[in-house]
Amino acid sequence: MSARSQATPLDRRGFLKAGASFAGGLVLTVAVPQVRRPALAAAAPSGFAPNAFIRIDRRGEVTLVMPMAEMGQGVYTSMAMLLAEELEVGLDQVRLEHAPANDALYANPILHIQTTGASTTTRAFWTPLRQAGAMARTLLIAAAAKRWGVDPAVCRARSGVVSAGARRLSYGELVDAAAALPVPDSVALKDPEDFVLIGTPAKRLDTPDKVNGRAEYGIDTRQPGMKVAAIAISPVFGGKPRSVNEDAARAVNGVRQVVRIDEAVAVVADHMWAAKKGLEAAAIQWDDGPNAKVDSADIVRQLEQASRQAGVVARNDGDAASALAGAAHRVDAIYRLPFLSHAAMEPMNCTVHVRKDACDIWVGTQAPTLTQAAAAALTGLPKEAVKVHNHLIGGGFGRRLDIDGNILAIKIAQQVDGPVKVVWSREEDIQHDMYRPSYYDRLSAGLDASGKLVAWTHRVSGSAVYARYQPQLFKGGLDPDAVEGAAELPYAIPNIHVDYVRVEPPGIPTGLWRGVGPVHNVFVVESFMDELAHAAGEDPVAYRKTLLGHNPRALAVLTLAAEKAGWGQPLPARHGRGVSVQYAFGSYLSQVAEVEVAADGSVKVHRIVCAVDCGHVINPDTIAAQMEGGTLFGLTATLYGAITLKDGRVEQSNFDTYRPMRIDEAPVVETHLIRSTELPGGIGEAPTAAVSAAVTNAIFAATAKRVRSLPIDTNQLKFPN
Amino acid sequence: MSFTIKVNGNTHSVDVDGDTPLLWVLRDVVGMTGTKFGCGAALCGACTVHVDGAATRSCVTPIDSVGGSAITTIEGIGATPQGKALQRAWLDLEVAQCGYCQSGQIMSAAALLAATPNSSDADIDAAMAGNVCRCGTYQRIRSAIHRAKA
Numbered sequence: 057m058s059a060r061s062q063a064t065p066l067d068r069r070g071f072l073k074a075g076a077s078f079a080g081g082l083v084l085t086v087a088v089p090q091v092r093r094p095a096l097a098a099a100a101p102s103g104f105a106p107n108a109f110i111r112i113d114r115r116g117e118v119t120l121v122m123p124m125a126e127m128g129q130g131v132y133t134s135m136a137m138l139l140a141e142e143l144e145v146g147l148d149q150v151r152l153e154h155a156p157a158n159d160a161l162y163a164n165p166i167l168h169i170q171t172t173g174a175s176t177t178t179r180a181f182w183t184p185l186r187q188a189g190a191m192a193r194t195l196l197i198a199a200a201a202k203r204w205g206v207d208p209a210v211c212r213a214r215s216g217v218v219s220a221g222a223r224r225l226s227y228g229e230l231v232d233a234a235a236a237l238p239v240p241d242s243v244a245l246k247d248p249e250d251f252v253l254i255g256t257p258a259k260r261l262d263t264p265d266k267v268n269g270r271a272e273y274g275i276d277t278r279q280p281g282m283k284v285a286a287i288a289i290s291p292v293f294g295g296k297p298r299s300v301n302e303d304a305a306r307a308v309n310g311v312r313q314v315v316r317i318d319e320a321v322a323v324v325a326d327h328m329w330a331a332k333k334g335l336e337a338a339a340i341q342w343d344d345g346p347n348a349k350v351d352s353a354d355i356v357r358q359l360e361q362a363s364r365q366a367g368v369v370a371r372n373d374g375d376a377a378s379a380l381a382g383a384a385h386r387v388d389a390i391y392r393l394p395f396l397s398h399a400a401m402e403p404m405n406c407t408v409h410v411r412k413d414a415c416d417i418w419v420g421t422q423a424p425t426l427t428q429a430a431a432a433a434l435t436g437l438p439k440e441a442v443k444v445h446n447h448l449i450g451g452g453f454g455r456r457l458d459i460d461g462n463i464l465a466i467k468i469a470q471q472v473d474g475p476v477k478v479v480w481s482r483e484e485d486i487q488h489d490m491y492r493p494s495y496y497d498r499l500s501a502g503l504d505a506s507g508k509l510v511a512w513t514h515r516v517s518g519s520a521v522y523a524r525y526q527p528q529l530f531k532g533g534l535d536p537d538a539v540e541g542a543a544e545l546p547y548a549i550p551n552i553h554v555d556y557v558r559v560e561p562p563g564i565p566t567g568l569w570r571g572v573g574p575v576h577n578v579f580v581v582e583s584f585m586d587e588l589a590h591a592a593g594e595d596p597v598a599y600r601k602t603l604l605g606h607n608p609r610a611l612a613v614l615t616l617a618a619e620k621a622g623w624g625q626p627l628p629a630r631h632g633r634g635v636s637v638q639y640a641f642g643s644y645l646s647q648v649a650e651v652e653v654a655a656d657g658s659v660k661v662h663r664i665v666c667a668v669d670c671g672h673v674i675n676p677d678t679i680a681a682q683m684e685g686g687t688l689f690g691l692t693a694t695l696y697g698a699i700t701l702k703d704g705r706v707e708q709s710n711f712d713t714y715r716p717m718r719i720d721e722a723p724v725v726e727t728h729l730i731r732s733t734e735l736p737g738g739i740g741e742a743p744t745a746a747v748s749a750a751v752t753n754a755i756f757a758a759t760a761k762r763v764r765s766l767p768i769d770t771n772q773l774k775f776p777n
Numbered sequence: 778m779s780f781t782i783k784v785n786g787n788t789h790s791v792d793v794d795g796d797t798p799l800l801w802v803l804r805d806v807v808g809m810t811g812t813k814f815g816c817g818a819a820l821c822g823a824c825t826v827h828v829d830g831a832a833t834r835s836c837v838t839p840i841d842s843v844g845g846s847a848i849t850t851i852e853g854i855g856a857t858p859q860g861k862a863l864q865r866a867w868l869d870l871e872v873a874q875c876g877y878c879q880s881g882q883i884m885s886a887a888a889l890l891a892a893t894p895n896s897s898d899a900d901i902d903a904a905m906a907g908n909v910c911r912c913g914t915y916q917r918i919r920s921a922i923h924r925a926k927a
Contacts, residue, residue, distance in 0.1 A: 128875030128912045259871070266876030267864040269811020269851035273877060276810035284805055309794050327805035328814070329797040401815050401823060401877040401911050450813070450877030451911050482816040677871055681917075685874055688913025711820040711909060720902035722915040 110139065110188050116216050116228030118145055123155040123162035124181075125172040125422050126262055127452035128685070129740040130678035133260045135181055137674055141253045142189030142246060144213040145227070152261060157424035157444040170425040173457050174572060175641040175738025178674055182736050190243040192234075199233035200225050248672065248733060257677045262448065274420035274447040275405040279475040282407065283312055285322040285468055286331035287478055289488045292344040292704035293563035297321050305338040314338060317467045324472055328479055344704055347563035352700040355561045356392065359496035363517035367555035368532060370516075370539040374551030379511035383502025387591050391499070391580045392765040395561075395699035396492035396569055397714055402450025403485045404461040407477040408469035410435055415442045416475070417466070420449035422456040430459055431466050453689070454568035457525070458490045486714050487706040490567025491699055493519035495538075496559075497580045502551075507592025509603060512549045514542050514584075516577070517557040519566040533558060540573025541745065542581060546610040546639045547603035564701070570689055571744035574640040579694075582636040582749030583764065586756065596635050596753065597623055609669050610637055612730055613646040617667035620728050621648035630654070630775075631662075634753025636746045642737030643670035644730075647687070649723075649750035653758045657770035661691060661723040661751055666743060668727065671734035679739055680727040686743035687725045692717040694748040698767050780840050784809065785853030795841030799833075800824045802840050803850065811851040811880050815909070822908030825881040826850050832888035832904075851880035859890040859925070866921040874912035882908050886922050895926060 111119040120139055126132040136150045155162050155170070162170040193213050200218035201208040203225070211220045216227045248254070265271040290296060302314040305323050310330030315322040323334035380386060407418040408431075415431050424444040431442040449456055465478040480488070495518035502511035520535035529536055534556055543554045560566075569575065589599035597618045604611040614637045618624075623633060630653050637646040650663040666683045673679055696715040700707045708714040725743075752763040759773055781790045782799075784807065791806045803809045803826070812835055815823030819834040826835045827849040854860030863883050866872075873879045882905070889896055889904035896904070901922055910918070 128873075130874070259868070260873075263868060263871060263873045263876065266873040266879050267867045267883060268855055269809070269880050271876055272810070275814065276804075278808060278810070327793070327797070327801050329793070329801040329805075333794075399911060401813070401821070401875065401909065403814065449875060451875045453911070479814070482818070482820075681871060681874060681914075684916055685913035688915065689911065692911075692913075710818055711816050712818070716821075716909045716911060717913070717915075718907075718909065719905045719915040719918060722913070724916060 110192060112192065112227055112231050114228045114231055116149070116226050117151055118143065118149055119151045119153055121153045121155045123170055124177045125420065125446060125449055125452065125456070127172070127420070127422070127449035127456070129177070129682060130260055130675060131177040132262045133258055134178055134674040134678060135185055136261060137253045137258055138181055138185040139189045141251055142186045143193050145216045147253065147258055147261065149216050150261070154446040155424070157428040157442070159425045169423070171457060172422045172452070173454060173568060175740045175742065178736045179642055179738055182672070186245050187243055190245050191239070194240060194243050195234040195237050196227055196230045198237050199230045203233065255673050255676065258675050271448055273402050273450045274407070274418060275402055275450070275479060277407050277418040277445075277447065277477065279407065279409065279418070282475040282477055283324045283326065283472065284328045284331050285315070285324045285476050285478045286328060286335045287320055287322045287464065287468070287480055287484060288335050288340055289320040289464070289484060290342050290345070291487065292342065292347050293565065294345040294347050295319065296343045296345065297340050298343040299341040301337065301339045305334040308334040308337050313472065315468050315471045317464065320464060322468045322478060324476055332481070348704045350562050350564070350704045351702045355494060355701070356496070358561070359494065359517050359559050362557050362559040363496050363498055363515055365557060367515055367517070367557035368534045369553070369555050370534055370543040371552060371554040373549075376511045376513050376551040376553035379551035380500055380502040380513065383511055384505040385503040385591060386500065387503070387587055388500045389584055389587060389764060391497040391583065393495040393576050393579070394697065394766060395494045395564065396693055396697045397486045397489040397699050397708070398451075398453040398455035398569060399486055399711075399714055399716065400451025400453055400455055403482055404455070404480040405478060406462045406465035407475060408465045409475035410466070410469045413437070413441060415466070416445065417442065417462065418445045418447065419462055420447040420456060421459065421462065422449070422452050422454075423459055426459050427462045430463050434463070434466050435470065453570040454572070455489065458567050460490065460565070482711070483709040486708055486710065489699070490565045492569030492575075493521065493566040494561065495576050499580065499584045501584065501588050503588065503592055507594060509547075509549055509588055511551045513553045514580070515555050515557065516542055517559050519560050520558045521566050521568055523558070524566070525568065537568070537573040539577070541577030541638065541640055542573075545581060546607050546637060547585070547600070548606050549603070563704070570686070571741045574638060574745035575690060575741070575748075578636065578638045578640065578745040579748035579752070579766065582638070583752055583762070586634070586749070586753040587762065595624070600635070600637055604637075609644045609734075610639055613637065613644045613667040613669050616728055616730060617646035617648045617665050620667065620726065621650065621663075621665040623648060630758050632754040632757025632759070634750045634755065634757055636749040636753065638742070638746050640745055641739070641742050642735070643668060643739055643742050644737075645742045645746050647743065647746045647750040649747065649754040651751060651754040651758060653755060653773050655775055657773035659695060659751070659755060659768060659770065659773065664723050664725045664747065664750065666725065666727045666746075667730065668739070668742070669730040669732050669734075670737040670739050670742075671732050672736045673729060674736065676729060679729060682739045683727040683743050684725040686740060687747045688717055688722055690744035690747040691723070691751065694751050694766055694768060696767050778841070780843075781845075782840070782843055782848060783845060784848045785850060785856075791840070793840060796839045798836050799826065799838040799840055799843060799848070800835040803835065809850060809852055813877055813880055815878065815881070820909075821878070821881075822885055823878050823881040825884040825908065827854075827884060827888060830888065830891060832885045851884060854884060854887050857887060857891070859887040862925040863887055863890070863921065866924040870917050870921045870924065872914050872917040872921050874914055878908060878910045882910065882918055886918070886925070890922070890925060896922060
């Protein structure tokens, strides 16, 4: 070890347990201390810091059981890097397994359940996985030193081999002896200066199988005797099937069974096409129930009215009301955001086999233990009898934090003899999502005679996702997600008041969507900040800088993004640049968008420059990939995304009406990383939150038209209008 | 009805209705799951395969229209020079994120390069705009196609 390495004590409550495994070899279990979630988590909206499980066998093969789900964000690789760095093995020596559902071993230390989301994986595992690797390395070295009768300090571990002078023993040769040693009270972590893997570009471990068709997602599972089911869920939320022509469905070649549950009908068949045809033949008539008249205009009206009342206070510094009343200049604005669907490429699916004494579930999920608990509750089986076989996820974006689809599949499987794979059509997937809430935001600000910002008020109105998803975090009527990115701003504002009004849309289920609270609030805050800069007659970058003097990391990303984007340099007519800056998910990010608005109002985004400070970087290429992908995910919603309702039904159904961005529309996204030794921040959702305001601010620069409602209405941007 | 199809050089006999899309024959009957279901309406390209070399959305291609055509899927595309070069470029540039759409992306790109070996950005836009990636890997897809041309 280097002289610069640091001893880190192991939390004895969060015990590290080493022992012999059944198969022989060293088993190391790391339990992560539970972290209390702050009520208003600007940095960590919700977090996931599960336990890790490491296995080294007699051949020296290192297995890391992954309690976090891989859905494209690259965590299978970055977590393996943390382990391998301290364990002193190459990435090619690490094998990964999906974790089983087990809160006792893998509970998320923040939400107390085993879930993946809110860009927390790297933050959560930064220390515990390095400790796990260091612990294993320490024991392996101790075993070698003991065998050789030398001081462990003269031994070195490299590439899965312990050496001292000319003597060498591979990890595989040492595991039995290492497993018998007592666990030390502390282990030495490497000095970051000595990192050989962390901070260097690593090839992703999950991608080779993604270019040849071998990668197995939940929808790809095949079990002996498995049938395939197509499902129709009541088109109005809360409705039920009234009549089903089961005979017609069963007459379809390949159909085996028709299953009715409360709100849905499933047709079980030999293959998906037969199931789909059977579902069509069933000619289901629905009882629409109480939500048959819900439509989008009513929901906006409901939000508008509710937002006139004062809400639950999320932040109150100084006296915003007085400061506003005494301001030389007052600016007011209303911002609105629509419901959004996740529309991951892999449609919702879940395969379940219920037997008298056991239940197996094959699925790609961000919440395996919630799925397990639901299956136990529905079947009456003990949790231990429910096995969740997790898979790669073909796009999560928060959709697979919810288990509504798994519950439906379990209920269907309870009526089916043998395993059944329930696959949703794209239409069902879009029309029965857990939607990103629609929001209605009222803002006011006061400027003094010099244009300085002296008062800021922001009222957020919308659904409380956490009241349903994680009720223990919904305290005193305040939804932490609804105000994340609104309550804690990066700017110094002397008088600030932020409150929240809970408004639940009738029957419409809401959920977590990539970027969560910040994806809504950063758009609102950064757009309004732009309005204030213009009201003050100042440049948007310069104006922000005056409010960030106390916040060097935010200032640095803003300065870098502006510089790399050529801020201030001339552009053709109807082109514009817009900026946003944020602190969210533990990372600082500034974006500058460059857009062009055509005469018909259509918006072409040419380029988006990202400057990011996410602390210690594990895999730099993953940061760039997440900047590119997260930006496009948010940009898609900015330009096109809206779920609307008419007569209780979602009006969008497939990729023609819920429009994804395509390759010919995608801008170039550039990533500039600030070198940092701060603790790692999350990165998978940050750009999704940052991009909307950067783009709409650029539209303002190009057209002098302020976009206060998403998605962008190109009719408002036509010229001459 | 019984149909005999030729996939990646192997023949498979299947008993399904004639209107069954090739996608479900491949995935649920033959058991080749590399070809993905995304939309069922030729709107996303996740199900793209080659039928006699032409990029084809298998989700809207009835099995009775395929006849004895040579079907190539993601499991077999690596045996073609374009497919091999594209898979290599995809790994070199770390294109994939969730990866679910990438079978279809590579199949569309392989058909493009077979027809237009020196594809321009405009060619890429035209050939690839039918393939949706919700992870937003488009800029790397573009770079990887250019890289695979060499």
